[in-house]
């Protein structure tokens with residue numbers, strides 16, 4: 001037994017049990033937990049600009065959200081790919097995962113809400129012009145969902161690598177465009193002009209798409225797969241919108257109605273973003289079902 005495991009107490013007892021149970025205790029030359037997860041990089045990537053006790057909370061809250069946004073992007077691209085390939089079950093599974101991630105991120109705002117205005121104001125001035133407004137992953141999520149806005153590329157002009165990624169997504173069909181192409185493949189009369197519209201512009205609701213959804217909802221037995229997919233999209237949009245709402249209320253609680261460090265009006269800007277509807281026809285059609 002290793003020297004450190006000798007003695008009494010809970011630590012030595014646990015080590016003894018693990019050893020008897022066959023735990024690998026010597027990992028020289030092997031891939032360990034920390035190696036696999038690149039923990040050296042991950043756990044040394046927190047660089048507070050103050051020595052305020054609460055700044056690590058602020059940093060880790062953002063970093064964990066960015067990690068989840070990375071997975072969200074991966075899943076949304078996977079869902080779009082699955083729709084293009086008519087693998088709707090797989091697309092729905094991926095959309096469900098993304099909706100669950102957002103439900104978890106909504107809970108996470110409660111952790112940040114333990115940061116009081118008095119605490120935040122002690123280091124807010126050190127954040128300069130930096131703001132979540134410049135989150136390229138958040139913008140990528142919006143673009144892949146169809147909420148395109150070319151102006152949102154401007155904050156990334158000084159980073160050609162990120163600019164190119166966002167510019168690519170701006171020009172590509174969104175996940176909802178993929179759904180409309182699917183509707184057309186399944187025989188619904190989606191207007192050709194709508195299918196051929198300028199993909200770089202914000203999505204605008206179209207009557208032919210709403211009519212297609214109406215046909216799906218009026219005969220769910222015939223269109224079971226599309227009906228199921230539509231409900232997954234609505235689940236997802238509701239979770240995403242609730243995340244944005246929780247951001248807005250958390251921000252109001254912490255900074256009141258100050259301007260944002262990103263230069264916007266702050267809470268008023270975030271409130272106006274709540275009006276964004278990603279899949280508008282799926283909401284409008286509900287009045288007619």
Ligand code: HEM
Pocket residue numbers: 061062065066112115120131132133134135138247251254255259260261262263264265266267269270273
């Ligand atoms: C004390 C905590 C927070 C405050 C006071 C705050 C405040 C704000 C404000 C005022 C804006 C508007 C843009 C601006 O002018 O700055 C904004 C945008 C944004 N924030 Fe936060 N935020 C906080 C935490 C977070 C966290 C934890 C995230 C997660 C990554 C986040 C992500 C974003 C995103 C993505 C936007 C852009 C939203 C859009 O353009 O629709 N924020 N935030």
Ligand SMILES: N[C@@H](CC(=O)c1ccccc1NC=O)C(=O)O
Pocket residue numbers: 062124127130131132133255259260261262
């Ligand atoms: N926009 C925030 C600052 C902020 O929250 C922030 C600053 C740096 C990095 C991420 C941030 N989070 C979200 O905007 C503010 O106006 O206080």
